[in-house]
Amino acid sequence: FGMIDWKRSGVAARAAAERVGIRFPLDTKVSELSVAQRWLVMIGKALTRDASMIAMDEPTASLSEPESEQLFAIIRDLAAQGVAILYVSHRLEEVLQLCDRITVLRDGRIVSQAERGALDKKGLVRAIIGHAIRTPDERDRLAPDRSRQPVFSARSIAWKQAVKDVSLDLYKGEVLALGGLVGAGRTEFAHLVAGLARPEAGHFELDGKRLNVANPSEAVETGIALVPEERRSQGVMLQQSVAFNINISTLKLLRSVPGLPFLSDAKGRRQAESLVAHLGIKTPSVTARIAGLSGGNQQKALIARWLNAGTRLLILDEPSRGVDVGAREEIHDAIRALARSGVGILVISSDVEELTLLADRVLVMREGRITGELTGADITEAHIIELSYHDAHDDQGEAA
Incomplete structure (x- = not known):
């Protein structure tokens, strides 16, 4: 009659919690847990249902x-106990380290399958994007002209x-990045x-003006735009169309009559289609809901949002988080092209390879x-890793 045996439920929950190494009280609200702890709860939840297979989609994206x-230790333990794990990730080192078999999909089709050890990272990248990716040594780096006025x-x-x-x-022209550890x-x-x-102290300048x-x-009116770290919760409006998400920052340009608050659908569609083509955004149409696009294409739509908005400084926080290596390369090309066109680019990334x-x-x-x-060079x-752990106070002490 819908009655729940809470005692038996508690026994099952405690058994699952012990199995996945949960150490916090089980009456803790999930909203109070970290992302990592929430993953443990989700895995425990699957185990209480006697799951023989657990699918994990980008489990380490925010860990x-x-x-x-x-x-990883929990995954290996579950696999040893006979639970099958379907592990989806854009972090290639994890895939090579963790998985017994690797299946590569491109444009919705399987293009490669391999047992553990049959592929190295270069081979996996080649399978994913269809060609070898550029290495840091193969790309040109701009040496900025410091005799000129900074953009920011x-x-x-x-x-x-x-x-x-x-x-x-x-x-002007350079991609400046901020590296370092989380926090x-x-x-x-x-x-x-x-x-x-x-700020509590100090000030900013844009094109020499305080x-x-x-x-x-x-900030947007001044010419400063931010592509945030959490794309789905802070950036895109998932229930709206691709065109809506791209055009939201430039509504003044889309008025039917200047000065009146009426928008031209035709202007909006043309602008969105132009930017979709410019950045190679893969979408059925600009009227499709952005929720249906891949993470990489959502990210490119967020960048497109600011291309016609008179942006002078574009800040990108973790620009390639949760996207595959092919999309990352396309996003990097778009970022460099923006920088070379004169837009100030400030990138934040915890991925040292990306830097x-x-x-x-x-x-x-x-x-x-x-x-x-x-x-x-x-x-x-x-x-980067060495400086991430470096204490500036040590230098001061040595100098003293």
Whole structure:
């Protein structure tokens, strides 16, 4: 009659929790859990239903390295107990390290299948995108002309304990990246620039003019745009069309009669179709719901949103999170083309490989401070990681 045996339910939940290594109280609200803990709950939930197969779609997209390793240990343990795991991921190292068999899909079709050890990373990339990807050594890096006025500058920016005395200059034509570990203060700095919060000290300059931005709307009016880290919850409007998502920042350009609040559907469709073609966004039409597009195409639509909006500074927070290597390469090409056209580009990424592939210059942050700058051939994964753990106070102590 719909009555629940809570005692038996509790026994089953505790057994599943122990099996996946849950250590927090089981009466904790899920809203209070971290992303990693929520994954443990989802896996435990599947186990209470005696699941013989569990499908995991991008499980480590928002996890730290220690959290990912904990998840991998659970996956291996479940597999040893006879549970089949269908693991979907764009993180190729994880796939090669974790999976017994690899199946590659491209444009909805299986293009390759291999047993563990039969493919290395280069072979897997080639199977995914149909050709070898450029290496960091094969791409040109722009050396900015520092004798000219910067497109954007930050001067002694401080905010709470997250950002501490950060100063930087971004020059025309270059892709400037902020590297560092999660919690280093990079996203908080980006939010200050985009008007989501106001600095407690310091100021910003755009094209040599001092800024006084009070909110995101004023930032957009000034020419500053942000493509946020969480694409689906903070960027795209999932229930709206591709055209709506692209055109939302340039409604003034789409008026039927200048000065009157009536929009031309024809103008909106033409603008969206032009930008879709320009960035190679794969969609059935611009009237299709953006929720039906892949992560990479959603991300390109977010970039397209700002191309006709008079943007002078575009901030991209984790621009290729959750997209495959082919889409990442296309997004990187679009970002570099924007930079070369004169738009200031500030990229934030926790993916050190992405930084080596995309950035002309890398500033590494740790605990709210910039700990070092890398240019040219010095932009390597090893150098970025080294600076990510580097304590600027150590240098001060040695100098003293």
